[in-house]
Amino acid sequence: MATIDPSGEIANAVEKAIRAVPRHHFIPPVGLVAPVRSRPYLIDRDADPGGWWQAVYSNTAIVTQLSDGATPLRELNGDYTSSGSAPSTVADLLNLLDPEPGNRVLEIATGTGWTGALLSHLVGGRGEVTSIEIDPAVAEQAAKNLADAGVAVTLIVGDGALGWPPGAPYDRVHVSCGIRAVPYTWIEQCRPGAVIVLPYCPNFGGNHSLRLVVLPDGTAVGRFPGFASYMMMRSQRPVAPLDPRGPEERHRLRTRVDPRTIAYAPAGADLAMAAMTGLEASHCSATDEHGELFKLWICDPHDPHSWATAVWRPNSVEYDVYQVGHRPVWDEVLNAYFLWVSWGRPGRDRFGMTVGPHGQRVWLDSPDRIVG
Known part of the structure; x- marks a missing residue:
């Protein structure tokens, strides 16, 4: 079987998980590869099995849904609304999350189910992974994928912004969709010391990974370690610009x-x-x-x-x-x-965020120097 070789440094446990959980169980027979600097193209396991396998075990994202399922993939025309993320991107966020054996993990946005399977491998038999997916069709396919791979994940169909109180308190929250406003419900459902990792996507230029740690006072604080960009959470998608009448x-x-x-x-x-x-x-x-x-x-x-x-x-x-x-x-x-x-053109690594009951604040160098 082919192996994935994600670019960049990967923690040993994450690398082992990626090699232990076969990605092909989580990619549909027909998918859409969308390179950044070239035209998107279809992969079809029946028509071109070699091309399909090569794409599955390469470091590329594979789109699995267009326009919330309203547009067939073969039409190559529509908004990307679900995908199997690139292995290096998945590895980056899992490294930031740093899940430990026995952790109770909440995953927001199940997608294909591959990241949930990786999380299950990382936390081991004593840990628990709950994954929330808002799209019933995507959730149904993810459940089949996980069953085929022999992985046990508690799969919930619902709005990830609400979290899942019955599974709380969580030690880790892993978010696989773009977030503009961090829901405070995630922090409420975490233990002090818990880690929340998400793609922070204000969609102004590049987007950012964000690693938050939950504090005993009920807030969460963290910094932006690098780049990350995912499809937006459905409830946080931006509205399209309109031209006013007057x-x-x-x-x-x-x-x-x-x-x-x-x-x-x-x-x-x-x-x-x-x-x-x-x-x-x-x-x-x-x-x-x-x-x-x-x-x-x-x-x-x-x-x-x-x-x-x-x-x-x-x-x-x-x-x-x-x-x-x-x-x-x-x-x-x-x-x-x-x-x-x-200010001297400060870089991304000097910025951070605090999230509390009344919202979120971006800061520079220290939490008391609020930006904006």
Whole structure:
């Protein structure tokens, strides 16, 4: 059987688990491989078994659902809504989680079931793994996958944001979907000293891994060790920008700041801008009738009527900004970026987060230096 060789350093226990739990039990006969810099393509175990096996035992994510199941994978058109994550990505988060034999673990977002099986292997026969999946069809397939692999995981169909009180208190919480706002319910259901690991995805530039430790006072505190990006938790998906009806809410501006300065800012700047503004950003390169262009979108995830686009074109001294709604989102982002510059351009490793009953706060260097 082929073996997976995830990139990067892997803790010995995690490496053994990855090699002990065959991934092919958790990948469907037809899947979608979506490389970052090339076109997505289908893998089909019946039509091309060699290609299927090669993809399964490579370090790549394999999409298993489009548009919450509304679009067949073969159409190659739709939002990615469930997948088997890349082995190196899984390994990174499991290393941060550092589960120990006998731990009681809560997994948020079962997906294919492979990570739940790895967790079960890591905590051993005395440990317990409870996994929550919101999509009944995904959960049903995960249950079959786990049974085929001979792995016992308690599988719950429900909203992972609510946790699972009957299984509490937990020693570890492993989150396999993107989180913008950390649900306090997870902290309430943990023991003091418990570890929560999640992909923190404010969706402003790059996203981040977050490792929290639950304190005796009922809060959780931690830092951002590196990069992580997952499909968003369904209840936290952003709304799509809309163009308001009234022309009085549309504004055309000019800026001397190259939009790529914001789009390609370092991870520390991304964290700072997201924390200070609560906005999201995305970008793309394209061409139109005037030639090459680069477009940056800024939007309020809670208000589809508040957004802006900034457009870069070659040999320009100033750039067009088209802003919609009453909120000056472009100005807010620029102010946040240059405030980050004034701090000495701190990197991601200097930022952290505290989560309590009244919400979450991003901080710089220490929890008493709140950002935003």
